[in-house]
Structure formats: structure tokens, C-alpha cells
Amino acid sequence: MKEISDLNFSENVKYTKDHEWAKLNKDIVTIGLSDYAQDQLGEIVFVELPEVGDIFTKGDEFGSVESVKAVSEVYLPISGEVVEINGALEDNPELVNEDCYEGGWLIRLKPDNLLELDDLMDKAAYLDMLKG
Amino acid sequence: MNTQLKTTSLHQWHTDAGANMADFGGFDMPLWYETGVKNEHLAVLKSAGIFDTSHMACIFVGGKDAFALLNYCFTRQLSSLEPGRCVYGAFLDKQGRCIDDAIVYKFSDTRFMVCVNAGMGGVIAKHLGSQKQAMDLEISDLSGKVAKMDIQGKNSAKILSRLIKNPGLVFGKMPYFSFKGSLSHGALSEGTNQEGVTLLDGTPVLLSRSGYTGEFGFEIFLDPAVILSLWKDTLIAGVPFGITACGLGARDSLRTGACLPLSHQDIGPWKFSNHPWEFALPYTLDKKGFTKNFLGAKALAPSKDDNFIYPFVGQTLRKVTAGDTTRVLDETRENIGRVLSCATDMGIGLLGNKIVSINTPGLPLDLKITGISCGFVMVSKPLEPGAKLTLNEGKRSIDVTIATDIRPDRTARMKLDTFI
Numbered sequence: 195m196k197e198i199s200d201l202n203f204s205e206n207v208k209y210t211k212d213h214e215w216a217k218l219n220k221d222i223v224t225i226g227l228s229d230y231a232q233d234q235l236g237e238i239v240f241v242e243l244p245e246v247g248d249i250f251t252k253g254d255e256f257g258s259v260e261s262v263k264a265v266s267e268v269y270l271p272i273s274g275e276v277v278e279i280n281g282a283l284e285d286n287p288e289l290v291n292e293d294c295y296e297g298g299w300l301i302r303l304k305p306d307n308l309l310e311l312d313d314l315m316d317k318a319a320y321l322d323m324l325k326g
Numbered sequence: 327m328n329t330q331l332k333t334t335s336l337h338q339w340h341t342d343a344g345a346n347m348a349d350f351g352g353f354d355m356p357l358w359y360e361t362g363v364k365n366e367h368l369a370v371l372k373s374a375g376i377f378d379t380s381h382m383a384c385i386f387v388g389g390k391d392a393f394a395l396l397n398y399c400f401t402r403q404l405s406s407l408e409p410g411r412c413v414y415g416a417f418l419d420k421q422g423r424c425i426d427d428a429i430v431y432k433f434s435d436t437r438f439m440v441c442v443n444a445g446m447g448g449v450i451a452k453h454l455g456s457q458k459q460a461m462d463l464e465i466s467d468l469s470g471k472v473a474k475m476d477i478q479g480k481n482s483a484k485i486l487s488r489l490i491k492n493p494g495l496v497f498g499k500m501p502y503f504s505f506k507g508s509l510s511h512g513a514l515s516e517g518t519n520q521e522g523v524t525l526l527d528g529t530p531v532l533l534s535r536s537g538y539t540g541e542f543g544f545e546i547f548l549d550p551a552v553i554l555s556l557w558k559d560t561l562i563a564g565v566p567f568g569i570t571a572c573g574l575g576a577r578d579s580l581r582t583g584a585c586l587p588l589s590h591q592d593i594g595p596w597k598f599s600n601h602p603w604e605f606a607l608p609y610t611l612d613k614k615g616f617t618k619n620f621l622g623a624k625a626l627a628p629s630k631d632d633n634f635i636y637p638f639v640g641q642t643l644r645k646v647t648a649g650d651t652t653r654v655l656d657e658t659r660e661n662i663g664r665v666l667s668c669a670t671d672m673g674i675g676l677l678g679n680k681i682v683s684i685n686t687p688g689l690p691l692d693l694k695i696t697g698i699s700c701g702f703v704m705v706s707k708p709l710e711p712g713a714k715l716t717l718n719e720g721k722r723s724i725d726v727t728i729a730t731d732i733r734p735d736r737t738a739r740m741k742l743d744t745f746i
Contacts (some may be wrong), residue, residue: 195346235359236346236358236363236575237358237362237363237364239364239643239672239697240644240669247699255721258722260643260644260645262358262362262363262364262579262670263357263575264647265644265645265647265719265722288362318547322414323616
């Protein structure tokens with residue numbers, strides 16, 4: 195596992211305590227796993243994602259990420275409807291390890307309530323939480 | 327790092343290489359390097375990998391009654407074991423429970439080496455001592471005094487031939503589970519009276535044609551002071567073959583696919599019978615009795631409350647967590663046991679209903695092999711191969727099938743000539 199100082203934390207996303215990130219672009223929110231989460235999981239071999247059209251509430255489990263080491267559920271940072279899933283992960287789940295904020299995104303969501311994003315942490319708050 | 331953990335002579339190399347380290351048997355060991363478990367696993371199946379296995383412990387047992395003691399304490403029949411041969415088995419307590427598994431190496435009728443798991447050198451040495459009574463022999467726990475590295479995979483001999491003197495002679499007549507050579511000092515310096523094995527600089531090593539991956543290869547025992555240079559030399563000599571340093575993650579997935587048990591996980595403080603490793607017991611041909619009396623034998627008789635251990639294979643690479651959090655459900659959805667091990671063998675896939683390996687000849691070109699989960703379950707009733715189970719962990723379930731073997735087309739037992 196890397197030291198926190200060796201990990202990459204994007205400035206442009208909001209983080210959850212479960213180590214997901216959310217990024218708003220126009221009216222769609224993209225969701226993925228933080229660099230800390232992928233590093234903890236180790237080499238990811240399978241990503242289970244929901245279907246387009248599935249509707250979730252903030253905090254719902256929306257899929258799972260399986261690494262050589264463990265299986266980990268992923269939880270939704272905000273409520274909404276799935277409008278796109280990252281199909282590239284089916285053949286290349288390692289994208290979550292290699293490029294967690296760009297090519298390794300998990301799902302895109304049409305949010306119910308954008309204000310829910312305000313409950314998430316910015317980079318500084320997330321780093322504070324990680325450093326305990 | 328927890329300061330309580332022990333380290334091997336290669337510890338600095340592992341951390342310099344960026345390995346993910348974790349406690350294994352009280353040692354701070356590499357789980358995987360930057361290469362990743364999948365590539366490390368596949369490297370052994372396709373070419374070669376090296377493993378630091380210095381956490382394992384060696385015990386020397388020598389003297390007039392060395393054979394008698396070992397043959398009483400070990401589950402294999404040692405009377406037919408020739409010098410220069412080694413054999414896999416287990417040490418049981420009086421109740422027939424497994425204390426640890428081991429490989430016993432025979433140098434001569436009065437000199438044996440026992441290789442056990444991490445942290446078990448003292449335990450097994452003490453156990454043997456407790457059974458010694460008036461016997462004339464010496465037991466030395468060599469924990470920390472002998473280092474070991476394994477080179478595994480079909481190009482192992484080609485790579486080693488660049489690192490040892492007289493490889494042609496060394497590799498001649500070296501069947502599976504045989505060994506040659508000795509160590510430079512101490513109890514193991516006398517060897518087997520066969521030709522020695524030395525590195526190019528004259529350093530003696532003990533070379534054993536064995537391993538824990540199911541693939542062709544060797545375990546190399548040597549002085550801890552020289553393992554770092556051999557490790558580095560092996561990585562250099564192996565460059566043309568794409569050799570890869572492998573951590574305990576790949577070691578675990580390779581051994582699970584090879585249907586080999588992990589001590590204290592698949593075998594342990596429960597009755598050592600009704601499992602896929604009954605070849606490690608000295609059964610008579612009709613399997614109605616044993617060919618010798620040994621410690622724990624009486625307790626192995628079948629009884630009403632017996633459990634049964636079976637290998638299983640999943641349908642995809644998806645796995646579950648081993649241990650008490652996962653239920654083992656039969657076709658009536660009754661929970662009948664627990665998962666002992668579950669790993670993904672990244673080198674196997676399904677062709678129709680048949681498991682194939684990336685080393686299976688004649689595979690269709692468009693077949694994509696992404697791995698299949700596999701492992702061992704302990705259940706409360708006998709099952710037939712082909713029986714279907716569901717392994718359930720919270721919301722997650724995988725369907726698995728009881729099997730007799732897992733990864734096909736393994737290379738461990740193939741003739742050495744095939745690989746030179």
C-alpha cells in the first residue's frame with residue numbers, strides 16, 4: 195500500500211467517507227473510486243455495475259469491485275437514475291487502478307437533488323479524514 | 327511495519343521493489359509487486375517466477391533412530407524413501423489433527439531434513455522432541471539459518487542452468503520430488519553422497535525438484551547470506567524468459583488451482599482425513615488400513631461426526647471470502663459447512679463445460695481465458711464430484727461445483743528433459 199502522500203487526489207471531485215468520488219458536469223454526475231480506495235483494494239479483476247435506468251437513493255449499494263485481495267461494495271454518494279455505465283470496465287477492470295478519476299469511472303447518474311453534493315467532502319476534508 | 331514481525335534476508339529487496347507487504351506466519355512478506363498478482367500468476371504458467379520462501383523453516387533430524395522417529399510422527403511411509411528423495415506429508419497429534427504439513431528430505435538412513443511452514447520450526451522440533459523418549463537422535467531447529475527461494479514454471483531449468491555448475495549433470499536423473507546438493511555448513515553440509523550442486527562461484531545449495539504451484543520447478547535451500555545475490559542473478563539470467571518476482575498472492579492462487587492445501591487453513595487442528603490429500607496417508611491398497619503405525623492413526627478411523635473437504639470450482643472469476651462469513655448452501659439451501667480457501671486461478675477458463683488452462687494444447691484462438699474461482703469447502707456430509715453448491719456471503723452468491731481437480735495441464739510432474 196502506498197503512503198497517502200504518494201496518492202493522487204483530484205481537486206475537481208467531491209469525496210465520500212466510503213472513498214467514492216462524484217463529479218458534476220452540466221447536469222450529470224460521474225461516480226468512481228478514489229485513488230486511496232483502489233490502492234487499498236489492490237489489483238481489480240472484476241467490476242459489477244448496475245443497469246442503465248436503475249434508480250438509487252444516496253447511500254445505496256450500487257455494485258461491487260472485486261480485487262485479487264477482496265470484494266468491496268460501492269455506495270452511491272447521491273440519489274438518482276443511472277444514465278450510463280462504464281462498459282470499458284468489463285474487459286479492462288484494471289482501469290480503476292490505472293486511471294481512477296478518468297478512464298476508470300464507474301457510472302453516470304442523473305441526480306435527484308444536486309444539493310446532496312454539498313454533503314460530500316472536498317479534497318482537503320477527505321485528506322484530513324484519511325490522515326485521521 | 328509492525329516491529330514484532332520477522333523479516334527474511336530479501337526483505338529490503340521486496341520493499342525497494344515496491345511490494346505490498348503483509349504479515350504471513352509472523353513474517354513481513356510480499357503479497358505482490360508492482361507487476362500485480364495476475365501477471366505474477368500468469369508468468370509462472372507461461373514461463374517462470376521466483377518466490378522468497380525463506381519464511382519456511384527447516385529442521386534437521388539425525389542419528390540412529392532418526393528414521394524410526396520420523397516414520398512414527400510423519401503420515402507418509404518413509405521405509406521406501408530412497409536417499410535423495412523427498413516426500414510430502416503431515417505431522418498429526420494423538421487425536422489425528424494436523425499440526426503442520428511438511429516435506430521430509432532423506433539424505434541417508436540416519437540423516438533427514440524436514441521443511442515446515444513459517445513459524446513452525448520450533449513447534450515441530452518440540453513435537454518431535456516430545457515423542458523421542460529414549461531414542462538415539464538429534465533434532466535441530468534450523469529456523470532462520472536456512473534461506474529458501476523457489477523458481478517455478480516451465481523455463482525454470484533453462485534459467486537455473488545459467489546459474490549453476492554442471493547443469494547437465496545436475497539435471498540428469500532428477501525426477502519430481504528428488505533433490506541434490508547440500509549447504510555450506512552445519513547439519514546439512516554432508517549432502518546425499520551424490521554429486522553436489524554449486525552456484526557458479528562455488529556456493530553449495532540444496533536443489534529440490536518440488537514447489538507449491540503445481541508447475542515444473544525447483545526449491546533452492548541455501549545460506550541466508552547468499553540468497554540476495556542468487557535472487558538478483560536469477561532475475562538477470564531470467565530476463566530473456568520474462569522471469570517475474572512473485573509474491574504470496576500469486577503463490578496462493580497458483581497452489582489453489584493446483585489443488586494443494588494451505589496449512590492452518592485447508593488442513594489444521596481437525597481430523598486429517600476425508601480430504602483431497604489422502605495420498606499423504608499411508609493407506610494400504612484396499613484403503614482399509616495403514617501400512618504402518620503412526621501418531622494419530624487410530625483417531626483417523628471413520629466416525630459419525632466426520633466432516634469432508636472437497637475442491638470446488640466456480641463459473642467465473644468471481645470469488646467469496648473464506649471463513650465464517652460465507653455460508654455453503656446445498657441444493658436444498660441448507661448451510662452445510664464453511665469455505666476454507668477461495669482464490670481465482672487467473673490461468674483457467676471454461677471451454678463448454680470443461681475447465682481448460684492457458685497451457686492446454688489446441689485451444690480455440692478466440693477463447694478468452696479470464697480466470698475461474700476455486701478453493702476448498704469443509705462440509706458435514708459426503709458429496710459427489712459434480713455436486714452443486716452456492717457460496718453465499720451477504721447479498722453476494724456464487725454457484726460452484728464439487729470437483730476432483732482444478733487447473734488442468736499442470737507441468738510439475740512432467741519429465742525434466744521436456745524443459746531443457
